[in-house]
Amino acid sequence: MKLNRRSHLFNTVLSILMGLLVGGILLLAIGVNPLAALKVIILGAVEKPKYISWTLVQATPLILTGLSVAFAFNTGLFNIGGEGQFVVGSLAAVIVGALVPLPPVIHPIVAILAGMLAGIIWGGLVGLFKAKFGINEVVSSIMLNWVALYLSNLCMAYPFIRKPESDNSYDILESASIKFLGQWKISEAGRSFLRAHKILKDFMTPPLNWGLVLAIVCAIAAWYILKRTSLGYELKAVGFNKDAAEYGGINIKKSIIVSMAIAGALSGLAGAVMVLGVNENIAMLSGQQNYGFNGIAVSLIGANAPLACIPAGILFAALTYGGGKLNSQLNTPSEIVNIIIGIIVFFIAMPKLFQLIKNYLNKSKGMKKTGEVKVNE
Template sequence: MNRVIAIFTKESFLVPVAAIILGLLTGAVAMLAGGFNPIQAYASLVEKVFGSSYNFGETIRQITPLIFTGLSVAFAFRTGLFNIGAEGQFIIGMIASTAVGISFDLPAYIHAPLAVIAGALAGGLWGAIAGWLKAARGVNEVITTIMLNWIALYFANYVVKAFYLQEGQQRSEMIKDSASISFAWLSQMFDSARLHWGTLLAILAAVFFYILLWKTKSGFELRAVGLNPHASEYAGMNVNRNVVNAMFVGGMFAGIGGACEILGVFHYQSIMAAQPGYGFDGIAVALIGGNTPLGVILGAILFGMLTFGAAGMKFGAGVPVELIRVVISSVIFFVAAHGIVKFFIKPLLQKKEGGN
């Protein structure tokens, strides 16, 4: 029992929890300033998420891609890199899985895994481009990943228009049924919510993240290079190779997320006028989750619930959807501003130290 209490009074746990509470309070103040009832708004948000089995299932669907992109960003951060390109890697995963899903006619037990693997490899290779440019040419990965986001968007649109366009539609042909990863049985339980096997893959990806970084020699090298590349090189580690590997693995996470959106949710690739936004949201998820696998999952749950529940705030309490972004931004701000949060929880920490 004392061990459990100790965990819940640790600073690493209290800081994000306090940041979330402060963010929600800041959002409440913003609603009051706009003449809205924050209690009714938050109640409507909860009602939207948990009010029906369909909405709850759709919330899970909303959370799933955020786990993938959050893991993508967090993995790079853990290895000393800034992967701002999860968005592009996500899109490349989408188009690669679309191509495999449409072009081949295979048994389902081969076709669906092949399409997911194609998305993973494509996203990984897209991330590895930025890693190679940093390792070989010293180009800052923040710049290259942002540029690659836009290249991915226009490249994906080109591929759809040139090879897979559905006549008379601004989208590709439908993928073959054998490539679908929709979870029909579970979907029926949730009133036909668009649930798919990608949610399980996201949990497995988080487990893989943990094992790779903290339980393997390769993970130790990746973390060491991130902490101090010069010392790592002196110790005999190949710094450049580890930089490329880190971006490749991070890109794979985002690529799988993109593949799952196509294979499990939409079953076709749209011609996009703008980026989907999951990659940029993944940056916030990674930050809220402290760049840890479990933290990313919890951050994605929070972010997904706030995002999906925003419609409930609008219809249930008349609050503009944009105000939910104020809440999310406030949470991110307080997570980033550790000093401010620690000021608020300092009495609790001092009380704990005094008790010891």
């Protein structure tokens, strides 16, 4: 197991380096200094407390959607429907957060649970279709992504949720916010305190929220379920070998539905966190936001390990947020970062390539040593 983990870590690090190398070659091709671009990306993510805070804000939904994909992967399923689960989670959270007045502490909890419940239903449907009718989860989840998108837009057509003369929903109530410090940041006492602590002010100015804590807790919970519980054992057993699991008395259909429901809950939570902690409303969508699809990349970078989704999500967010400054500082298309991430995922998806290269190098090294021994003899 330790050797396997080391191999995953080695492949991931090498894939990241290969992504940066290919990105550097492309930058050279368009006349941009790769080292200068790399400096902009790194400093753009960590140079100031505000930048670090924004990186963490953007990493939060990616960690959760990455967890969603990773959990399903560990049970033999491919949750490509995280985008739709994210959308319905956002929709449910904004309905509860904006239209259901509740006490401050209870309100965000209920809104978060509503978002997770919507994700459970959306993910559970995929599991139900596969378990009962044998429909491949990739097909049904992709279709449900579009259903979620148009369902959200349909709801936005009704005046009970849509602001007058706007394409946005009503903002969530202050009692539903999950931002750190919340209203205290804009109170007189809060402003006085933050003025006296500039670094803290810079760090807290972006919408840093409790979603990051929830994402870390969910990562630990997902790891614990998969590694330390009988439920996790059953779900993984079904993923490894359905026939053997059925022979062992495991209810395969139930396990498939439960696995996809848990995966859906995580993506639904990501949508709720963005509504309650960052955006404060939802808008009519012209296309998919790609949080669910980016979660696939995060999961792959983290080798489908729940705990590894935390640094993988932060890395993804740092690259995209820091890379967004390439255009303004170097007049370079920021899309180069998407190419780098794509190359990283491309190489991570080919672990056998690195193993073949490693075997070839070891073989060449062995042949060289053999030749040296014969010459000495």
